Amino acid sequence: MQSKAKTPVQYIAELPEDRKEVMQKLRETVKKNLPKGFEETMQYGMISYVVPHSIYPDGYHCKPTDALPFMSIASQKNHIGFYHSGIYTDPELLAWFVAEYPKHAKGKLDMGKSCIRFKNTKNVPFELLGELTTKVSVEQWIAKYESVLKK
Template sequence: MTIDAKTPEEYISKVPEDRKEAISKLRETIKTNLPYGFEECINYGMIGYVVPHSLYPDGYHCDPKQPLPFACIASQKNFVALYHSGVYADPKIHDWFVAEYPKYVKTKLDMGKSCIRFKNIQTIPYELIGELCRKMTAQEWINLYEQNIKKS
């Protein structure tokens, strides 16, 4: 579900009323905990956190005009989603997150490759998300991206 917005604030103003608080709190958690080097923007119709061209001029291999994406949050049709590239690209971070999640939430983890789905917004583990955000710096993401993902 793409929301047409130019800023994160506009994005939040357009999400369903019952999700505004959760999206806002998720946004603040991420902004507070992401290391230096990431910037917030609207990316692919979601609130995104990217490595800007000023730090990584090559941009995203799928579209070099786009900055290198790292994380996004979105209000989807049936859930709130956190997309986190570190969980996808680094098996240690993935395994850590999967092991820690049950310590915070009693229901089963609903997760794809980089997508963590929260169907019950009352159980979003903000503290765990903050810790996840601190696990990788922008430079570590660039290095991992170049090593594992970027197509030559």
């Protein structure tokens, strides 16, 4: 479900009532914990956190006019999605997250390669997601991104 919203505020305002509060809290959690240098924007129809061109002029290799994506949050048809490229590219970070998840959340972890899905909006572990947000700096993300590109 890609949104046509131009800003994160507009994105949240257009959500169904039962999704607005959790998405606003998730957005606030990310912004509070986001390492310096990442920028909030709309990208691919989601609220996204990117490395701006002012820091990484090359942009995203698939589409250089786009800033380098790192993390996104979205209200999908059947779940809230938390997309974190760090857990996709760093096995140690993924292992940490998988080990920590049961300490912070009810139910089984539901995730794909970089997407953590929350079907029940009452079970979003905001504190854990905030901590995950702090784990990768802009410099670390650029270095990891470039190391994967050059393989």
